[in-house]
Amino acid sequence: MKNQEIILLIAGLVLSGFGIYIKIYEPAWVSNTEDPGGGLIGAGVVLILTSLRNRHYKKKGIITEDERDYRIAEKASYRSFQIIFILQGFLFFILGISDIQLTAQSVIGVLFAASGIAYIGSFYWYRNKM
Incomplete structure (x- = not known):
């Protein structure tokens, strides 16, 4: 994997993990846990899927850009x-x-x-x- 794909994957995991943390534990410093938690989980999933798709395309030899x-x-x-x-x-x-x-x-x-x-x-x- 290239560095960019690894960074996307790690960023997606961190964002999703932080969103899940906010949803489960509902920390006092977050006023509304539904919107930010869902947004972070969604952004993390998109980053993870994007990095996995790029890796799959690279393995198959498909040029996307x-x-x-x-x-x-x-x-x-x-x-x-x-x-x-x-x-x-x-x-x-x-x-x-x-x-x-x-x-x-x-x-x-x-x-x-x-x-x-x-x-x-x-x-x-x-x-x-x-």
Whole structure:
């Protein structure tokens, strides 16, 4: 295994373990154990599966990346930044003119999910387009 795959695997195990710790022991310093525990477990599982998939592809000799993917990732990152920047401005405007009081955790969670969806959508859009 390459160093990158080992680091992904270890990071996934650490994140999943920390998420399981939060879910089981519910430490007093964590105000809500459901959201962070589930998020950490999910992120850890994704990292573990990604490292195992890369290892499997390498053993089979399957090439999953080429030079085109780097250009697609650049374009997708820029497009997702544009989408999130506009969404943040609109959200800031709506929350500023109205008297809606939201917790920071819920707003950041929505923006985090929107940034991931925007990047994935942009990546596949550009991949099919190029």
